[in-house]
Amino acid sequence: xxxxxxxxxxxxxxxxxxxxxxxxxxxxxxxxxxxxxxxxxxxxxxxxxxxxxxxxxxxxxxxxxxxxxxxxxxxxxxxxxxxxxxxxxxxxxxxxxxxxxxxxxxxxxxxx
Amino acid sequence: xxxxxxxxxxxxxxxxxxxxxxxxxxxxxxxxxxxxxxxxxxxxxxxxxxxxxxxxxxxxxxxxxxxxxxxxxxxxxxxxxxxxxxxxxxxxxxxxxxxxxxxxxxxxxxx
Numbered sequence: 001x002x003x004x005x006x007x008x009x010x011x012x013x014x015x016x017x018x019x020x021x022x023x024x025x026x027x028x029x030x031x032x033x034x035x036x037x038x039x040x041x042x043x044x045x046x047x048x049x050x051x052x053x054x055x056x057x058x059x060x061x062x063x064x065x066x067x068x069x070x071x072x073x074x075x076x077x078x079x080x081x082x083x084x085x086x087x088x089x090x091x092x093x094x095x096x097x098x099x100x101x102x103x104x105x106x107x108x109x110x111x112x
Numbered sequence: 113x114x115x116x117x118x119x120x121x122x123x124x125x126x127x128x129x130x131x132x133x134x135x136x137x138x139x140x141x142x143x144x145x146x147x148x149x150x151x152x153x154x155x156x157x158x159x160x161x162x163x164x165x166x167x168x169x170x171x172x173x174x175x176x177x178x179x180x181x182x183x184x185x186x187x188x189x190x191x192x193x194x195x196x197x198x199x200x201x202x203x204x205x206x207x208x209x210x211x212x213x214x215x216x217x218x219x220x221x222x223x
Contacts, residue, residue, distance in 0.1 A: 006154075032209060043215035044155070044200065051209050090154050094211075099143050099162075099204050101211065103154030 002027035006091045006104030013111055019064075019078040021107050023091030026072065031093040033074040034101065035066055038088040050074060086111045118201050118214030125191055126222050133199060133217045134185040141203030144177050144184035145211065149198040158199075159186070191221050 006023045013019060025031050035047040046059045048066035056066050063082060067075045074091060088108050092101040118135045125131060135144070143162055147155035159170050161177035161184060168175055174187045184203075188195055198218050202211040 034210065041198075041218065044213045046210060046213075049210050057209070092154070099206075099211075100145050100157040100160050101147075101155075101202075103156070106152070106154050108152075 002093075002102065004091065004093055004102055004104045006107060008107060009105065010108045011110070013081050013109065015083055015111055016080045019076070019081050019085070019109070021076040021089055021091075021109075023074045023076075023104055024072055025093045028072070028093070028095060030071060031095050033068060034092040034094075035074065035076045036090040036092065038090060038106075040088075044090070048076070081111045083111050085109065116201060116203055116212055116214040118217055120217060121215070122218040122220070124220045124222065127191060127193060129191055131188040131191055131195070131219060132185060133201075134183060135201035135203070135214045136183040137203055137212075138182065139203070140181040140205075141212075142181075142206045143204040144175070145202040145204065146173075146175050146184070146186045147200040147202065149200065149216075151197065155198075155200055188219075191219075193221050193223055195219060196221050 003026045032051050034049045036044045038044050049057050050068045064078050088106050090106045091104040094101045116135050116137050145160050146158045148158050149155040159168050159175040164181045165179050166177040172189045198216040200216045201214040204211045
């Protein structure tokens with residue numbers, strides 16, 4: 001069966017520090033991968049998505065970046081965090097056999 | 113870009129009541145999806161609809177893919193406290209690579 005792992009669950013980082021959030025998927029190949037951010041009680045903002053290794057589409061210009069070094073690994077990074085980067089970050093995957101997304105359990109990031 | 117209008121934004125209901133929420137768009141979608149997000153968790157897929165006019169049930173949940181392919185609704189019958197959460201609709205065009213999400217309906221159920 002397919003599983004998605006996202007870590008860490010919570011993170012408190014100072015302004016100006018770097019960020020690396022990792023997401024891995026098991027049990028499927030060539031998935032579409034997504035990074036979303038959710039402000040408290042709000043909707044889902046698509047940050048990046050990838051349809052293949054090394055292919056990254058950016059939806060919202062900001063100081064975040066994403067990389068897909070392996071087929072089932074998706075990484076969200078920042079060189080210098082801003083206060084406005086705080087939020088709930090969700091990774092998700094989908095494929096042509098299952099158009100619905102399977103989301104990870106999320107990372108709550110607080111920038112202080 | 114494509115946008116989904118999801119309503120209502122929030123609902124406060126009594127346990128046992130039925131719930132109805134919907135999504136509309138100015139664009140046509142090939143697939144409509146409904147998700148539920150429990151507090152502090154990632155959204156979970158509830159129902160997927162692949163054909164205009166399709167009516168699909170999952171327990172007390174029923175969703176329909178609008179005939180015009182520009183809307184969908186979700187009904188919850190006989191609500192219970194564990195129905196609390198945020199419900200998201202999403203529309204997808206085949207091979208687009210990504211879904212378009214509504215802003216969510218926050219449901220509160222009073223015992």
